[in-house]
Amino acid sequence: MLNIALPKGRLGEKVYAMFARAGFECPAILEDNRRLYFENEALGLRYFWVKPSDVAIYVERGAADIGVAGKDILLEYAPEVYELLDLGVGKCRMCVAAPKGYHDDMRKTLRVATKFSHIASDYYASLGRDIDIIPLNGSIELAPILGLSDVIVDLVETGTTLRENDLAVVETIVPISARLIANKASYAFRNEAIGTVVRGLAEEAQI
Numbered sequence: 519m520l521n522i523a524l525p526k527g528r529l530g531e532k533v534y535a536m537f538a539r540a541g542f543e544c545p546a547i548l549e550d551n552r553r554l555y556f557e558n559e560a561l562g563l564r565y566f567w568v569k570p571s572d573v574a575i576y577v578e579r580g581a582a583d584i585g586v587a588g589k590d591i592l593l594e595y596a597p598e599v600y601e602l603l604d605l606g607v608g609k610c611r612m613c614v615a616a617p618k619g620y621h622d623d624m625r626k627t628l629r630v631a632t633k634f635s636h637i638a639s640d641y642y643a644s645l646g647r648d649i650d651i652i653p654l655n656g657s658i659e660l661a662p663i664l665g666l667s668d669v670i671v672d673l674v675e676t677g678t679t680l681r682e683n684d685l686a687v688v689e690t691i692v693p694i695s696a697r698l699i700a701n702k703a704s705y706a707f708r709n710e711a712i713g714t715v716v717r718g719l720a721e722e723a724q725i
């Protein structure tokens with residue numbers, strides 16, 4: 519069995535549809551229940567749904583041979599995996615955002631609220647800017663509104679969340695999309711099976 523970790527949620531459903539179109543279907547997965555793993559014995563595939571931010575851990579540790587993770591997670595946690603393909607879905611960008619009319623006061627340490635501490639630290643280190651990271655797990659947009667931070671570093675897709683909270687993009691740090699990743703040992707020992715999936719998905723990738 520080739521074990522495949524998919525990110526639970528809307529992105530994962532889109533990604534599964536790409537696998538299915540490429541010939542790696544597993545119809546049971548579409549049944550609306552709470553089961554977390556599904557097998558297609560004929561094709562030798564086992565899919566499982568995991569929290570999007572956990573996919574890289576399953577793959578890094580070999581519980582999954584391959585999986586689909588956002589580039590944001592790969593940049594933030596730098597897991598020891600191979601990145602095989604940009605699937606071209608789940609497109610968004612990692613941005614610095616702040617209240618409209620915001621100006622950086624270089625005399626002060628910048629307070630940055632984010633779920634992506636490493637990405638934010640690396641970005642500001644590259645600018646030589648002193649920052650204080652305020653690590654949060656969600657609703658990041660609230661931080662500058664309540665004076666908890668000066669700016670946020672977060673994902674922006676449509677921009678609606680920022681707009682509805684009177685924030686605006688200050689800078690784009692990096693474009694983000696979903697990537698096919700592989701466990702390093704699996705890639706060596708199951709190269710043929712993984713190669714078949716990569717070639718099939720490359721045809722479907724929305725680049």
Ligand code: PRP
Nearest residue numbers: 656657672673674675676677678679680
């Ligand atoms: C992300 C991000 C923003 C929002 C941006 O949150 O943190 O809050 O999406 O999308 P938009 O530009 O289309 O409004 P997500 O929905 O992934 O949930 P989270 O709060 O758990 O991060």
